[in-house]
Amino acid sequence: MANIKSQKKRILTNEKARLRNNSYKSELKTAIRAVHSALTAGDKEAATSALKNASKKLDKAVSKGVIHKNNAANRKSSIAKQVSSL
Template sequence: MANIKSQKKRNLTNEKARQRNNAFKSELKSVIRTVNTAVASSDKEAAVTALATASRKLDKAVSKGVIHQNNAANRKSAISKKVNAL
């Protein structure tokens, strides 16, 4: 544990950011899982709406700095391929 006051404050903000990022990543996984289950059940309408939601969430994660831009692009590409294959 740090002795310096500013570092103690920084540790607190880092922990808040870590928890926020983990929650956001968990939400991303859930949204992508929704797309995959819609594709597995071959429900085109649900898959398209879930894909739009997932794309929006992935873009938001990039803008917030939670994931890298290329990571989001790869995930969006993978799920859109699955949806377009329906």
């Protein structure tokens, strides 16, 4: 454990941020998994709505600094390509 007061505070804030980031990442995985399950089922309607939801979640994660904007762009592009090929 750190002896410096500011470092003790930093440890606490880093832990809060880590938990928040894990929550966002978990939501992302769930949203993308919903797109993939709709794709395997062959349901174009469900896949399109899941894609819209996943895109929102990816944009939200970028705005919060959880993932890089290029990472989100690549993921959105990949799932959009899969949905459009359905």
